[in-house]
Amino acid sequence: MIGQLLIHALFGSAVTATALYALSIRTQNSVYTKWARGIFRGLFAGLVLTSLMLIIDIVQHRFEYTYVWSYSSTELPLHLLIACFYSGQEGSFLLWTLLVAAIGVFLLQYSKKRGYEQHVMVVYGAILCFLTLLLVAKNPFLFYWESFASQGILPADVPLQGKGLNPLLHNAWITIHPPILFTGFASMTVSFAFAMAGLMRKEYQQWINVALPWTLFGTAILGFGIMLGGFWAYETLGWGGFWGWDPVENSSLIPWLVSVALVHTMLIQRRTRGLVKTNMVLAVSAFVMVLYSTFLTRSGILGDTSVHSFVDPGNFAFWILLLFMATFSIAGISLLLIRRKDMDVNREEFSSTTREFTTAIGAALIMASAIFVTVGTSWPVIMEIMGLPKVAVATDYYNNVHMYLIPFVLILNAISIAFQWRKTNFSVFKKRYLVGAGVAIVGTAVTYAYGIQEVGFLALAFGAWLSLAVNAATGFRIVTSSPTSAGAYISHTGFALLIMGVITTSSYTVHHHAVLVQGKPVQVGEYVLTYEGKEQIEKHFTDREKFKYHVNIAKDGSSKTVSAVLYWSDYNKRQSAFLEPGIRWGFLNDLYVSPKATGVEDVGETITVQRGVSNKLPYDTSVVVTIERFTMPMEEGPGPNGEIQIGAVINVQTANGAAVEQVKTVTQITNSDAGMEFIPGWVSIPGTSVIVGVTKIVRNNADPSKSTADLTFRKTSDQSAAPRETFTIDFSVKPLISLVWIGVITMVAGFFFSIVRLIRNSKSTTTNRVD
Amino acid sequence: MKYVIAGIVIVALMAVGYFALVSGSVPYEDIARAEQLGKTVQIVGSWVKEKGSSYDEKNNIFRFTMKDDQDREIPVELLGAKPNNFEIAISVVVKGRVENGTMKASNVLTKCPSKYESGPAKS
Structure with a gap:
């Protein structure tokens, strides 16, 4: 009850704080500002309290709450129980709101010092009004009996156990990835609030300096969050790759691309005072795209086009999301x-021969990428709205457009780094660029020699080498004199590395399908794989028997055992x-064992037969066997x-139709939850060295004469051989995939260098207040 | 001059986007149309449970029979293992092309009854 009241109170205080900020702008009365400030901080405290309450309810297993019942169970360890907090839609909205408010508390202080408080916070507050309204609609404190009252559930009916957390989410990533991603999303709100404040106050220059550190922070964190998602998919979920252009992935990528473009155009404005309108438009778009993405992935309208499961949020929440998006797009x-x-x-x-010009074109191309991804992701919805037959977009679309775009982005990047701001001194340009071009030509030739001969990939490789060489050289020169100024070069170097990782993994990855029999080495590509056996883990969970399957990978005398996991769950x-997957990590390549199935080795050969139909005997075709009849239990x-x-x-008959002999084999059948199990009694077939047993019977009740049986034949010499376990895998070698992770981390690190520098600069230069 | 270049760039980008979209979009069709077209399409339908399903681990092929809205059936061969939540799916979206009366699928998406918001447990 308290929880529900609290959530309504949160909405009330968001509205009040926003209204007071609006009043304070109108009346210039600082009493309103003081009250607004207090209420805003109260709102944050309330959100912290609400979140703590939810976490405590989850940790104490209070299944009388629908949310707690839906996403947690008593078996989960603490770090997963905490993750249950945001594993459902209600909780993830709460996390988002909490993070927006937390950033708001810092922003309040920050904007107060710089004289931006009222205008920034009125926009920020309005956003929180919508977020808290969403919480009212998607309340995590709904009681179990309230949710299911129509099914006759009474307040006294409290479930003893929850439904549990999706086993896919049972790993450390769930505790890290969503909070980081949502921090990134929440930071996008700040640039928007500053842009709107700038527009309201008709200050089109100053806001850039104030908002830039936040934009950098948001871009860095969101980028890092996206990478963690990709890493999670690669490392734990076993999707094989790190990126699949899935709507949910795209929906975090789009705001990130827009904010990358925004970072660049903001830097241009800081240097040149130009691109005023562009920056306003981009700051507004970055935030609107966050809302649009949320709408696409949370409203259920994309339905069956994604591997992520979408949950229909219900009508009320759907309209709030739509209204949320419409309000801020229209206002902006x-x-x-x-x-x-x-x-x-x-x-x-x-x-056109300046850094600002080429950077602006680069930013435009990044925006083009954002638009392409947006169109692709929205395509099923667009077609539906236009009343045309529904069409989904294949990942080829995204790959193809970026094959055209990215080489230009990389080349432009190298050119713009070689250019100077305002006016380029061409001797400097030549010195910077020629070295880069040389490296790029040699690098591309090497890439070609290594077997990448597709034009698109070569163009991509050329761009990546060029950008890498120019940025690394320039960055290195700068880093020795002033480390914090090198942020941009570090980020660009990271991006070039990322693209190189993408090239090598997408052109060189080799897949092998293999069925491994326990203890039997199998040559797969250049490696010898041996399935060594399984080991049960996480025995305290009652919904599953989870096994690790150990596979030894050997090559040239060195070997390493990796463990893949495959299990079924009651969930x-x-x-x-x-x-x-089981992964052998390496800088040069990752060896990736993706489990597909487990089974038991077929010792011998099995044929499916009908009564009365003759079949040649495997191993000895001079003999024909026919099932005469089945005996009854x-x-x-x-x-x-x-x-x-x-x-x-x-x-049993010889092929020429001579002498008939009869044998009888008796099979024991046990019935368990796992299905029917057939234990054959082996009999030898006269005149041969083959034994036979019945390993499966499929009754046809409508026509018993069409019932079939599986007859399994073995050589007598294999009689005692117990069938061994098999482990079916997809084995792939992924060269230089480490560059993908190194690239992104380098890119993110570059942003933080720039943030440190901006903060230092602003401390030393802009201590004067602007109010 | 700059506007001309900008115009050309924008037109080029739109052309790239358009052609990529046309070649990259996979229409939803029913089985009859898919058989006629013989190119990559997506078919929405459901699994014919009575006809079973099997995974051939040697060749890494998952086989089942699907039925579309017109109640027409077609055998499906998916290159890969059984998709997640296959049995509980209320419908499946199969992407692939029809060859010799068999849907050679590259991808099967399963649509499940909203598993998170299902009814109350029996307590």
Whole structure:
């Protein structure tokens, strides 16, 4: 009850704080500001309290709450229980809101010092109004009996156990990835609030300096969060790759791309005072794209086009999301239109041989990428709205457009780094660029020699080498004199490395399908793989028997054992397996063992036969076998442990039709949850060195004469050989995939260098208050 | 001059996007149309449970029979293992092309009854 009241109170305080900030702008009365500040901080405290309450409810297993019941269980360890907090839609909205408010508390202080508080916080507050309204609609404190009252559930009916957390999420990543990603999303709100404040106050220059550290921070964190998602998919979920252009992935990529473009155009404006309108438009777009992405992935309208499961949030939440998006798009666009003429004052012409010009074109190409991804992700919805047949977009679309775009982005990047701001001194340009071009030509030739001969990939490789060489050289020169100034070069170097990793993994990855029999080495590509056996882990979970399958990978005398995981869980009624790959990590390549199936070795050969139909004997085709009849369980009596027993009488004939002999084999059948199990009694076939047993019977009730049996034949010499376990895998060698991770981390690190530098600069230069 | 270049760049980008979209988009069709077209399409339908399913681990092929909205059936061969949540799926989206009366699938998406918001447990 308290939880529900609290959530309504949160919405109330968000509205009040926003209204007070609005009043304080209108009346310039600082009493309102003081109250607004207090209420805003109270709102944050309330959100912390709400989140703590939810976490405590989860940790104490209070299944009287629908949310706690839906996503957690008593078996989970603490770090997963905490992750249950945001594993459902209600909780993830709460986390988002909490992080927006937390950033808001810092932002309040920050903008107060710089005289931006009222305008920034009124926008920020309005955003929190919508977020808290979403919480009212998707309340995590709903009682179990409230949710299911229509099914006759009474308040006294409290479930003893929760449904548990999806086993896919049972790893450390769930505790790290979503909070980081949402921090990135939440930071996008800040640039927007500053842009709107700038528009309201008709200050089109100053906001850039104030907002830039936040934009850098948001871009860095969101980028890092996206990478963690990719790493998670690669490392644990066993999707094989790190990126699949899935709508959910795209929906975090789009705001990131827009904010990368924004970072660049903001830097240009700081240097040249140009691109005033562009920056306003991009700051508004970055935030609107966060909302649009949330809408796409949370409203359920994309339905069956994604591997992520979408949950219909219900009508009320759907309309709030839509209204949320509409409100801020319309507010942003109208304010932009109203101030359009005003902003023209700062019009700037760039000479085309300057860093600002080439960077602006680069930013435009990044925006083009954002637009392509947006169109692709929205395509099913666009087609539906236009009343055309539904069409999904294959990943080829994204790959193809980026094959064109990225080489240009990389080449432009190298050129712009070689250019100077304002006016380029061509001797400097030549010195910077020629070295890079030389490296790129040699690098591309080497790439070609290593077997990449597709034009698209070569163009990509050329761009990556060029950008890498120019940035590394320039960055190295700068880093020795002033480390924090090298941020941009570090980030660009990281991006070039990332692209190189993408080239090598997508052109050189080799896949092999292999069925491994326990203890038997198998040559797979250049490696010898041996399945060594399985080992049960996480025994305290009652919903699963989880096994690790150890596979030894050997090459040239050195070997390493990796462990892949495959198991079934009651969570999805054991309908399909949960998989985790086994990976041998390396700088030069990763060896990736993706589990597919487990089974038992077929010793011998099995044929499926109908009664009365003759079949040649495997191993010895001079003999023909026919099932004469099946004997009934009553005839055979129960087995030693009460098993049902069915016999098959088999006629054995030489191929030329001579002498018929009869043999009978009796099979014991046990029935368990796992299905029917057939234990054959082996009999030898006269005149041959082959034994036979019945390993499966499929009854046809409509026409018993069409019932079939599986007859398994073995050589007599294999009689005692117990069938060994098999482990079916997809084995792939992924060269230089480490570059992908190194690249992204380097890229993110570069952003933090720049943030440190900006903060230092602002401390030393802009201590004067602007109010 | 700059505007001309900008114009050309924008037109080029739109052309790239358009052609990529046309070649990269996979239409939803029913089985009859898919058989006619013989190119990569997506078919929405459901698994015919009575006809079973099997995974051939030697060749890494998962086989089952699907039925579309018109109740027409077609055998499906997916290159890969059984998709997640296959048995509980209320519908499947199969991407691939029809060859000799068999849907050679590269991808099968399963659509499940909203597993997170299902009814109350029996307590």
